[in-house]
Amino acid sequence: FMLTQPHSVSESPGKTVTISCTGSSGSIASNYVQWYQQRPGSAPTTVIYEDNQRPSGVPDRFSGSIDSSSNSASLTISGLKTEDEADYYCQSYDNFHVIFGGGTKLTVL
Amino acid sequence: QVQLVESGGGVVQPGRSLRLSCAASGFSFSSHGLHWVRQTPGKGLEWVAVISYDGSNTYYADSVKGRFTISRDNFKNTLYLQMNSLRAEDTAVYYCAREGGWLQIVWSFDIWGQGTMVTVSS
Numbered sequence: 001f002m003l004t005q006p007h008s009v010s011e012s013p014g015k016t017v018t019i020s021c022t023g024s025s026g027s028i029a030s031n032y033v034q035w036y037q038q039r040p041g042s043a044p045t046t047v048i049y050e051d052n053q054r055p056s057g058v059p060d061r062f063s064g065s066i067d068s069s070s071n072s073a074s075l076t077i078s079g080l081k082t083e084d085e086a087d088y089y090c091q092s093y094d095n096f097h098v099i100f101g102g103g104t105k106l107t108v109l
Numbered sequence: 110q111v112q113l114v115e116s117g118g119g120v121v122q123p124g125r126s127l128r129l130s131c132a133a134s135g136f137s138f139s140s141h142g143l144h145w146v147r148q149t150p151g152k153g154l155e156w157v158a159v160i161s162y163d164g165s166n167t168y169y170a171d172s173v174k175g176r177f178t179i180s181r182d183n184f185k186n187t188l189y190l191q192m193n194s195l196r197a198e199d200t201a202v203y204y205c206a207r208e209g210g211w212l213q214i215v216w217s218f219d220i221w222g223q224g225t226m227v228t229v230s231s
Binding site (some may be wrong): 032036045046049102 | 153159215218219224
């Protein structure tokens with residue numbers, strides 16, 4: 001089981017961007033999907049857990065969703081800020097193994 | 110505050126061993142599973158291993174199974190990763206991360222440490 005993300009996306013400040021995470025087989029909805037943000041030189045932090053839940057402290061500009069028809073999860077960031085520029089990783093699990101997507105570099109310019 | 114602090118990284122020759130530690134504070138250590146996740150510089154995240162809250166269950170990535178051992182000391186609030194037969198491809202930043210579940214493994218992470226660098230080189 002693999003999770004595929006676009007290598008990079010870019011958007012302007014104030015706009016909305018969506019990052020996709022597509023499952024290779026089965027149903028991505030079978031197990032929860034998480035999203036992690038990693039700014040340059042820093043450790044990852046959790047921005048979405050259990051498909052669409054935000055940890056305390058994460059602004060509501062971040063939202064997560066699942067689309068069973070395309071077997072994909074999405075992270076949407078609205079009202080983009082320059083501080084959102086980072087790598088974003090989706091994550092799920094399969095057969096007692098954690099699976100990460102390859103990561104998407106978000107550029108806000 | 111909730112904190113995970115890794116230590117024990119360094120430069121080691123291929124075939125040798127190294128033990129990483131992760132000291133936890135600010136939460137009920139014995140109620141959460143814990144993971145190790147690594148990242149080769151400039152690359153993506155790779156899960157390494159998980160241990161349940163009481164140490165009774167462990168699971169490993171295929172790339173480290175049989176060479177790495179995850180363990181914990183709930184009296185010392187410390188997580189460990191014993192790494193044997195190290196290879197060049199094990200070179201990475203190693204992060205410990207708290208399991209998102211309470212008294213169960215739900216296969217997600219809610220708190221991450223800052224990482225410790227391991228370099229395997231002759």
